[in-house]
Amino acid sequence: MKRVYVWTLPTRLFHWLFVAMILGAWISTNEDRWLSIHVAISSALAGLLLFRLIWGLMGPKYSRFNDFNFSISALKTYLLGIFNPSRTYVGHNPAASYIMIAMLATVALAIISGFLAYGIQENRGILAFLHTGAFSEMDLFKEIHEFFVNVLWVLIAAHIGGVMTDRFLHASDRTLTSIIDGHKNIEGESATLSVLQKIVAIIGIGGSIGILIYALSVSNNPLIASHTPKMDYKKELPLFVNECASCHTLYPPTLLPKQSWTKLMGELSNHFGDDASLEPADTRSILEYLLAHSAENSKQEMSVKMMQTLQNRDIIAITQTPFWKRTHRHIPIEVFKNDRIKSRANCKACHSDVEQGTIEDNAIKHITIKG
Numbered sequence: 001m002k003r004v005y006v007w008t009l010p011t012r013l014f015h016w017l018f019v020a021m022i023l024g025a026w027i028s029t030n031e032d033r034w035l036s037i038h039v040a041i042s043s044a045l046a047g048l049l050l051f052r053l054i055w056g057l058m059g060p061k062y063s064r065f066n067d068f069n070f071s072i073s074a075l076k077t078y079l080l081g082i083f084n085p086s087r088t089y090v091g092h093n094p095a096a097s098y099i100m101i102a103m104l105a106t107v108a109l110a111i112i113s114g115f116l117a118y119g120i121q122e123n124r125g126i127l128a129f130l131h132t133g134a135f136s137e138m139d140l141f142k143e144i145h146e147f148f149v150n151v152l153w154v155l156i157a158a159h160i161g162g163v164m165t166d167r168f169l170h171a172s173d174r175t176l177t178s179i180i181d182g183h184k185n186i187e188g189e190s191a192t193l194s195v196l197q198k199i200v201a202i203i204g205i206g207g208s209i210g211i212l213i214y215a216l217s218v219s220n221n222p223l224i225a226s227h228t229p230k231m232d233y234k235k236e237l238p239l240f241v242n243e244c245a246s247c248h249t250l251y252p253p254t255l256l257p258k259q260s261w262t263k264l265m266g267e268l269s270n271h272f273g274d275d276a277s278l279e280p281a282d283t284r285s286i287l288e289y290l291l292a293h294s295a296e297n298s299k300q301e302m303s304v305k306m307m308q309t310l311q312n313r314d315i316i317a318i319t320q321t322p323f324w325k326r327t328h329r330h331i332p333i334e335v336f337k338n339d340r341i342k343s344r345a346n347c348k349a350c351h352s353d354v355e356q357g358t359i360e361d362n363a364i365k366h367i368t369i370k371g
């Protein structure tokens with residue numbers, strides 16, 4: 001029987017790791033608090049992609065890019081003759097060649113735009129130095145990222161569609177099973193690996209898995225580290241903590257604009273039905289601190305978005321702002337009535353870092369209706 005070794009072990013390992021990591025990256029977008037996991041997997045995916053690029057240049061026959069068939073006339077002949085049972089391709093057929101390159105390029109663009117979004121919007125990761133707060137449209141790179149991910153789904157569908165078509169039209173070639181055991185039942189020259197290729201494969205694939213383990217297990221590593229400083233309000237202004245955290249969460253000054261803080265501090269004697277009034281000197285120094293660190297003066301995503309959505313309204317309750325309502329719209333009312341929370345204003349029940357002035361995705365506690 002005709003039999004040819006098409007996909008060597010590194011190419012097959014690449015394929016299945018690529019599948020697993022894309023699935024992992026996709027699943028980890030389910031919850032905001034899993035964002036660091038999403039970035040860890042995507043970093044490993046970047047390493048895997050780099051390996052595939054090198055493999056495309058110096059890998060074995062059929063896996064090398066110069067073995068891919070990009071000629072337009074070949075693509076035409078292939079598509080027109082798709083039902084021709086005698087037509088076989090040992091490596092990638094012309095249509096598959098285009099889809100393969102498009103997939104690799106799309107994943108690369110998705111990763112780059114993802115790290116841009118993570119740096120610019122979240123002030124995290126290796127591109128955090130790009131975070132300026134000057135972007136009026138902070139979500140831009142997130143939208144570009146999502147665009148490439150959608151393109152990727154289309155390409156994956158086309159790839160699976162192509163393989164399935166081949167399975168029905170050329171079942172005896174074993175194209176589908178070839179990515180598991182490496183062999184196709186076609187006439188051709190088998191691929192072999194040189195020592196150098198083996199070494200490159202071990203470093204490339206091992207390196208990608210290494211990145212994954214590193215990014216998941218080392219806390220605060222550069223790939224996911226936040227560059228938003230944690231505030232120690234007790235050190236900054238003890239009075240603020242003593243007076244404003246005695247009845248509830250210490251709300252970060254960066255969450256409301258000057259106008260709101262001025263109004264709130266001017267009506268402390270009737271503060272949400274409570275009397276929270278202070279000595280005039282204390283009121284003044286707290287107000288001064290709040291104004292110096294208000295939303296206008298912060299580059300944090302939450303401050304920028306608060307300002308954009310609040311416009312000129314002088315709302316003093318964070319939970320009444322359009323931004324807060326929008327970010328919490330998916331949480332069922334019953335969750336806020338839960339015994340451990342009791343009030344929407346009890347931010348620290350869900351955001352373990354709020355009293356240090358940040359609201360990081362990975363610091364959101366998972367709370368259900370029951371507790």
Ligand code: HEC
Nearest residue numbers: 243244246247251272274275276316317318319320343345
């Ligand atoms: C005597 C208790 C008390 C003190 C002291 C106090 N507050 Fe409050 N504060 C409340 C209550 C009660 C609410 C309403 C909370 C709710 O809706 O569950 C509130 C609500 C707030 C809110 C709105 C929360 C929301 O719903 O988004 C802000 C902002 C706030 N307080 C700021 C301050 C600041 C700043 C200080 C210090 C100057 C302060 N509070 C001191 C009792 C207090």
Ligand code: HEC
Nearest residue numbers: 032302318319327330335336344345346347349350359364
């Ligand atoms: C019942 C738990 C709960 C309470 C209480 C709560 N939050 Fe949240 N908050 C969440 C969850 C969950 C998310 C993520 C929502 C999502 O993206 O779907 C979130 C998101 C946010 C975000 C957006 C973070 C980001 O990067 O996307 C901000 C800002 C925020 N909360 C501030 C607050 C403040 C301020 C308070 C108190 C006034 C508060 N939250 C009270 C659960 C809570």
